[in-house]
Amino acid sequence: MKLIETKTKTEMGVTAAEIFKDEIAKKHDLILGLATGSSPIPLYNELAAMCSAGSIDFSQVRSYNLDEYVGIGGDHPQSYGYFMEQNLFSRINIDKNNTFLPNGLADDLDAECARYDKLIENFGFADIQLLGIGPNGHIGFNEPAGLFSRNTTVVELAEDTIDANSRFFDDPSEVPRTAITMSVRHIMCAAKIILVANGNKKEIVDKAMNGEITSYIPASVLQMHPDATVVISEE
Ligand code: F6R
Numbered sequence: 001m002k003l004i005e006t007k008t009k010t011e012m013g014v015t016a017a018e019i020f021k022d023e024i025a026k027k028h029d030l031i032l033g034l035a036t037g038s039s040p041i042p043l044y045n046e047l048a049a050m051c052s053a054g055s056i057d058f059s060q061v062r063s064y065n066l067d068e069y070v071g072i073g074g075d076h077p078q079s080y081g082y083f084m085e086q087n088l089f090s091r092i093n094i095d096k097n098n099t100f101l102p103n104g105l106a107d108d109l110d111a112e113c114a115r116y117d118k119l120i121e122n123f124g125f126a127d128i129q130l131l132g133i134g135p136n137g138h139i140g141f142n143e144p145a146g147l148f149s150r151n152t153t154v155v156e157l158a159e160d161t162i163d164a165n166s167r168f169f170d171d172p173s174e175v176p177r178t179a180i181t182m183s184v185r186h187i188m189c190a191a192k193i194i195l196v197a198n199g200n201k202k203e204i205v206d207k208a209m210n211g212e213i214t215s216y217i218p219a220s221v222l223q224m225h226p227d228a229t230v231v232i233s234e235e
Contacts, residue, residue, distance in 0.1 A: 001209050001222055002229040009198060012233035013042025016130075016196050019229070020047060021056045023128055023192065032063040033126030033187070034088070035140075036080040039196045040130060041087060042233075048091035058094040062123060064116075065101040066131070066140040066187075069176035070154060073105045078168050102152065102180035113152040113180060120152070120186055129190030133197050136160045137204050137217035141181035144216045148184040155181055184221055193228040195219070199235050 006012045020043075024030050034040075050056040065080060074081030081101050089099055100119055106112035131139050136158055142148060143158040156178055157165075166172035187193065197205050208219035209230065215221075222228040 001225070003209065004229060004231045006231065006233045008235045009042045009233045010046075012196060012198075012231050012235075013044075013046040016043040016194055016231045017046035017050060019192075019194055020128060021050060024056055024058070024061060027127060028057065029060040029062070030127045031123050031125075032061055033129035033182070033190055034063050034065045034084065035130045035132050036065065036067075036083045036087075037132045039132040039198055039201075043130070043196055044088045044091075047088065051092040056092075058092045061094055062098040063094065063100065064120060064123065064126075064182075065099075067179050067181040068102040068104040070104045070109065070178040070180060071176050074101075078174075079104065104176075104180060109154045109180065113154065116152040116180070116182070120182070125186065125189035125191070127190070128192045128194060129187055131187065131193060131195040131219075131222075133195060133201055133204060133208065133219050134158075134161055135164050135201070135204060137208055137219045139184065139187055139195075139219050139222070141179045142184050142187075142218045144218060146215060148215055148218070148221075150185050151183050152186070153181060153183065155179055184218060188221060188225055191227065193222060193225055195222065195228065195230045197230065197232045199233055202232065205230055205232055 068080045072079045102116050141155050162175050166175045169175050213220045
């Protein structure tokens with residue numbers, strides 16, 4: 001795994017955005033695997049700025065997101081669908097019909113997971129998979145556990161994930177307890193992986209990069225990926 005350390009979050013965003021820009025310049029119809037949360041925001045800001053300046057073109061890019069909460073829809077301000085619209089899709093020239101997230105309001109969640117697997121299979125694995133990392137080492141919402149799921153699945157969120165995500169909700173009791181997530185297999189099949197993290201994740205990033213490879217620190221599997229880069233800011 002490659003490590004790039006930056007001083008500020010803004011520099012982290014710029015560094016990661018340069019990688020996206022270079023890859024999209026090489027392949028216009030790139031498939032992006034996207035993430036939500038606080039860590040990708042500086043990157044999304046920079047991608048939006050590059051797009052306004054005309055230095056990156058998303059018109060042929062397709063994207064699918066890692067995960068979505070169960071029980072809230074795309075118009076809920078804390079849903080990942082809403083997050084993506086606000087922080088990226090409405091700010092770049094991507095065709096909204098080419099952006100996909102799991103539907104956390106589906107009546108039949110197993111069927112929804114199967115639909116998402118089919119979508120990934122039809123598109124092919126991501127050219128670039130963007131990741132954040134949970135305080136417990138989760139990637140997507142693949143929480144520490146004895147087993148990894150092969151496919152998109154409904155997961156019970158770990159208590160530390162619910163605690164960490166409660167900062168985004170007015171009332172912590174509103175934080176969803178379950179989510180749909182793409183699998184570790186899907187993540188590992190991406191051609192290139194970029195993980196962005198803020199300084200508060202230094203310790204878990206160090207464990208994931210240099211410690212034992214274990215499903216109890218899901219991000220540690222990235223050590224086995226041939227092209228995984230971590231961009232971490234001191235800030
Ligand atoms: C979000 C996701 C999660 C977050 C992680 C870090 O789509 O898959 O794995 O990347 O929980 O979140 P932040 O960046 O808010 O600390």
